[in-house]
Amino acid sequence: MNKFDVIIIGGGLAGLTNAIHLSKEKLNILLIEKNAYPRHKVCGEYVSNKVLPYLNHLGFNPFEFGAKQISKFELTTHNNKSISSNLPLGGFGMSRYEMDFQLYQLALKNGVEVFQDSVTDVKFENDNFQVETKSQQRFHSKMVIGAYGKRSNLDIQFNRKFIKKKSPYLGVKIHVSGNFPEDKVTLHNFNGGYCGVSKVENNHINLCYITNFKAFKKHKDIETFQEEVLFKNSELRSIFENSKSEFENPLTISQISFETKKPVENHIIMCGDTAGMIHPLCGNGMGMAIRSAQLASELIIDYLHGKIASRQKLENQYTKRWKKTFGLRLKAGHSIAYLFRQDWLAPKLLKVLHSFPFLMPQIIKMTHGKPMTAK
Template sequence: MNKDNLEYDIIIAGGGLAGLCNAIHLSKFDKKVLLIEKNSYPKHKVCGEYISNEVLPYLEFLNINPFDFGAVKIDDFQLSTTKNKVIAAKLPLGGFGISRYTLDFELYKKAKENGVAILQDQVIQVNFKKDVFTVETKENKKFTAKICIGAFGKRSLLDIKMQRDFIQKKSPYLGVKIHVKGNFPKNKVALHNFKGGYCGVSKVENDVINLCYITNFSSFKKHKNITDFQENVVFKNTFLKEMFQNATPFWEQPLSISQISFETKKPVENHIIMSGDAAGMIHPLCGNGMSMAIQSAQIASKLILNYLNDKIESRKQLENLYIRQWNKQFKWRLKAGHFIAMLFRKDKIASFLLSILKRMPFLLPVIIKQTHGKPIKL
């Protein structure tokens, strides 16, 4: 498809998991899709890189098998508190580990194979008038479409321009990620707490360990740099100290991202269908953001196809159905994630909860289920 074409059925702003899955899904049904992404592929991103198995049926529908690209099966879960108390459980549904570097690149290649027009540029303005979207980019290009999907991640220029509610509030979180070589079970994902934050540990393809943590920025800025923060705060958790100090980094410097927000977002803004992190983020303590992004694409794409094929009568009905289905699928998960994260920020409560879970270990899989879905029905 020629991306110099100015008119499309759908324009997608952002080419992460949600944007790419939307693009593949919609293009499977011969819709003219333009995806605009400011970065080139492949690219590493700050991300936990664990995905619940609930998305496997949908990825199969998109003709993507993550295990063809080295994804690692994960079925064990480990959790530690700031006091270094630990509990383990089997994951009720299981999951897999794969890097964003690999998964995004494979989805990108599939989208191109399907005929999606992919433009490396940045969307700076979206206007909606007379039932048509006009999308303007940083490189002074202008496109029109019947539908616009916002899949631009955690925080973007468009969020600011639209004055979305969450953007008015301070975003106090910082994320840091590094890939390392070391000893860690292939089938395990671990979440280790330290004062003011959490770190996820899991294997991805090529026997690589992903270490990704999030912390309150107010805690971080008391220290000179990432190394100083890790030595004085993160390494108070003995599991993390051992992991970091006995591992060999693949990169000279870790990746970092600031101003991460877990505030409530609206799934539709200015008639733009928001997908992935643009619609809402689950707290990383619950470790399931990637599957939520993928699943949100399925919800959006199915409804958009019905609208474009006149099975949904009006744009208002489309938007209302998307909001309803998004909330049904994710609203409880987000609330549960916020609540669990709040409890674990309080050391005494976290230690008390852990003592209960050790006496009644069957409760941990029940809690995990609150932040995970069931296998996606096609």
């Protein structure tokens, strides 16, 4: 059967969460993902506890799979100044390798059909979608959700504005084994970027950093860049030098864009990084992906059940809710990341935060949003 209620393009956190949520309503769901599960992704792998009530409602408890409880936060600057704070609501550490795989298993259990392929074309005619894949399969649906990540050839096809602009950032991730508190997430600033550190379910330490690609290109390889740039931060040097890599090679991703994107393009409801990215310095991209899936699923269910009168009203409501939920958060993330990228300014900001310790929890709340509840 090639006819579905909803087709989801992309099987990361946003796509899988949508699939599980919609399948609970007994809708006929197809999820198309180009890669096999499980697999590692370049990701900070810290999630705010604000998503836990919603995940539990979907039937997923990350702590059943060994996720680490995180309650403390530390920030250091390139000149080795630091500040610590308790996280207002806390969070958990879980690898994308494990989390995506377990959500995938739950989606299958709920009756979601998962097809491994790449989408090459999406057409919208007569109030219905036709989705074509690399293997020349054609599927039809009433709704399509775009959850295919940061950038894709589909963005070029849809003529999305952000894809035409240069994306100067590079992400690097590695898992290591060594000593690191399992209840803490840290962010370490260095010249041109910052690195997040936290433990995940198998006691590995996730090291994930983002940097300006132009600055990175001045060095001959990742090892040289780390030695000459990252390790100017003594905390980062200590972590890297006193741990053992669990990956044969680091994972990298280039052309990361934080440009503004539209939540709806060509009648496709966009979710997760496909709809917009928060700077990793603010540490809650995974939570945003899950929250955007909840917004999309709830409105799509209302539309398919006749509670929303037209597709136009659905798209307008999703756009409005998306901007209300994430607009301020994204702006705050952009501003905070910009300020901490200024090497001369970051130490001064830390002095302010030391003098007014109540500010740090407030900044965290500003970039993490409100706790999620099931509808």
